[in-house]
Amino acid sequence: MASLKELKSRISSVKNTQKITRAMQMVAAAKLRKAQEAAESARPYAERIRGVISNLANSMGDGGDAPKLLIGTGSQDTVLLVVATADRGLCGGFNTNIVRKAREEIVALERAGKTVKLYVIGKKGYDQLNRLYSANIVKYISLKEERKLHAGIARNIGEDVTAMFDAGEFDVAKLIFANFKNVMEQVPVSQTIIPANASIEVADEDAGGPDLNGAIYTYEPDEAGILRVLLPRSINTQIFSALLENQAGEMGSKMAAMDSATRNAGDMIDKLTLTFNRTRQARITSELIEIISGAEAL
Amino acid sequence: MADTLTFSLVSPERELFSGQVDQVDLPGTEGDLGVLPNHSPLMAAIRTGAITVYSNGSEEKFFVEGGFADVTPAGLTVLAEVATPLADVDPADLTARIEKARAELEMMSDEKAMAHRLHIDGLEAIFNMV
Numbered sequence: 001m002a003s004l005k006e007l008k009s010r011i012s013s014v015k016n017t018q019k020i021t022r023a024m025q026m027v028a029a030a031k032l033r034k035a036q037e038a039a040e041s042a043r044p045y046a047e048r049i050r051g052v053i054s055n056l057a058n059s060m061g062d063g064g065d066a067p068k069l070l071i072g073t074g075s076q077d078t079v080l081l082v083v084a085t086a087d088r089g090l091c092g093g094f095n096t097n098i099v100r101k102a103r104e105e106i107v108a109l110e111r112a113g114k115t116v117k118l119y120v121i122g123k124k125g126y127d128q129l130n131r132l133y134s135a136n137i138v139k140y141i142s143l144k145e146e147r148k149l150h151a152g153i154a155r156n157i158g159e160d161v162t163a164m165f166d167a168g169e170f171d172v173a174k175l176i177f178a179n180f181k182n183v184m185e186q187v188p189v190s191q192t193i194i195p196a197n198a199s200i201e202v203a204d205e206d207a208g209g210p211d212l213n214g215a216i217y218t219y220e221p222d223e224a225g226i227l228r229v230l231l232p233r234s235i236n237t238q239i240f241s242a243l244l245e246n247q248a249g250e251m252g253s254k255m256a257a258m259d260s261a262t263r264n265a266g267d268m269i270d271k272l273t274l275t276f277n278r279t280r281q282a283r284i285t286s287e288l289i290e291i292i293s294g295a296e297a298l
Numbered sequence: 299m300a301d302t303l304t305f306s307l308v309s310p311e312r313e314l315f316s317g318q319v320d321q322v323d324l325p326g327t328e329g330d331l332g333v334l335p336n337h338s339p340l341m342a343a344i345r346t347g348a349i350t351v352y353s354n355g356s357e358e359k360f361f362v363e364g365g366f367a368d369v370t371p372a373g374l375t376v377l378a379e380v381a382t383p384l385a386d387v388d389p390a391d392l393t394a395r396i397e398k399a400r401a402e403l404e405m406m407s408d409e410k411a412m413a414h415r416l417h418i419d420g421l422e423a424i425f426n427m428v
Contacts, residue, residue, distance in 0.1 A: 038311070041311065041312035041313060042310055042311060042312070044306070044308045044313050045308045045309065045310050045311075045313075045377060046310075048308060048368070048375055048377055049377055052341070052366065052368055052377070055341075056341070150311065151309070151310035151311055151379075151380075154310070155379075216339065217339045217340065217341055218338060218339065218340045218341070219340075219341050219342075220326055220327070220328050220331075220340065220341070220342040220343065221327065221328060221343060225343070226341060226343055226366070229343055229364075229366075230366065233379065236310070237310055240310055
């Protein structure tokens with residue numbers, strides 16, 4: 001059995017760990033609230049831009065002059081997976097879940113004979129994917145240096161992706177991130193961002209387009225001109241909202257993980273304290289017995 | 299005039315303005331335009347410049363960098379790439395950006411330069427306002 005001194009130092013070390021996990025939990029809770037607010041305030045823009053594109057796409061049809069970003073290159077041989085994860089660990093299975101989703105996609109695509117390229121955002125995802133698919137990774141970005149998520153980051157990534165598409169480096173782009181449902185649940189999803197019409201069909205059913213009372217939209221400049229500018233922007237927006245969802249998810253997951261860590265530490269302290277008291281009592285008893293039997297022997 | 303226009307200005311980060319107004323002036327890529335209540339449906343691209351919102355005799359200005367204006371019977375929505383209330387624009391920061399943009403202009407191909415020059419003009423116009 002461990003000595004009293006050993007037990008004492010173990011108790012205090014677990015107590016210190018508990019303090020740290022509790023602090024991390026509270027920090028995550030505060031950051032979660034901010035992240036949720038950010039995600040909330042970015043929503044109107046994302047919704048409007050999606051509505052506008054589905055409107056335009058409907059009025060343009062699949063005409064020959066439709067931009068490639070909308071209708072695709074006509075082939076689907078090379079797929080770019082944009083995998084967004086967090087830069088920090090200690091947030092439960094958050095990063096692992098996203099990477100697992102990405103791996104499922106990669107396996108399925110490779111089985112279908114397609115070439116897969118990976119564009120990885122976030123250090124944790126990179127570390128995990130680099131072990132298995134280092135040959136597929138074309139680009140890696142860490143957001144560790146950024147103190148706050150802003151639209152500019154997403155714009156840089158989006159422009160990068162669009163430039164790669166224009167250079168013919170891939171045919172289809174999918175975005176993999178975790179959708180924030182609540183603190184306990186973040187669902188990894190894969191969303192097609194290029195070609196854009198793949199994502200529009202779904203959006204169309206609930207959007208339905210505004211009621212124009214039979215009037216006709218005027219476009220300034222023409223529809224194709226507007227789409228050319230609008231589509232890259234919509235990609236940036238989708239990346240931005242994915243990053244925001246991720247941020248909220250990471251914080252939520254971290255909060256849950258740290259909460260259970262704090263609870264586990266509490267359980268451990270209870271158990272150790274019990275053992276400590278028992279050991280102490282046993283020692284006192286045996287000391288007493290020694291004294292008494294010593295006295296009797298006289 | 300009894301009619302008012304429902305106007306909302308949204309940037310990717312947040313909604314900057316939402317409410318009933320009398321008139322909104324926009325810097326369109328094809329020229330400036332004013333939107334009054336009951337405007338016909340219109341979709342216009344926006345260049346860098348100032349948006350002026352008129353309501354109840356007072357006016358409010360916003361600095362926008364590119365985006366779209368969407369007019370429907372329900373009202374006007376401006377989707378701006380970057381939007382800031384004019385009062386929050388920092389002249390020193392703006393000067394730095396104008397200079398940087400000018401330097402970039404030198405390296406550009408002709409077709410891109412056109413759009414870029416418009417951008418610089420917009421920045422300068424804003425600079426004159428603050």
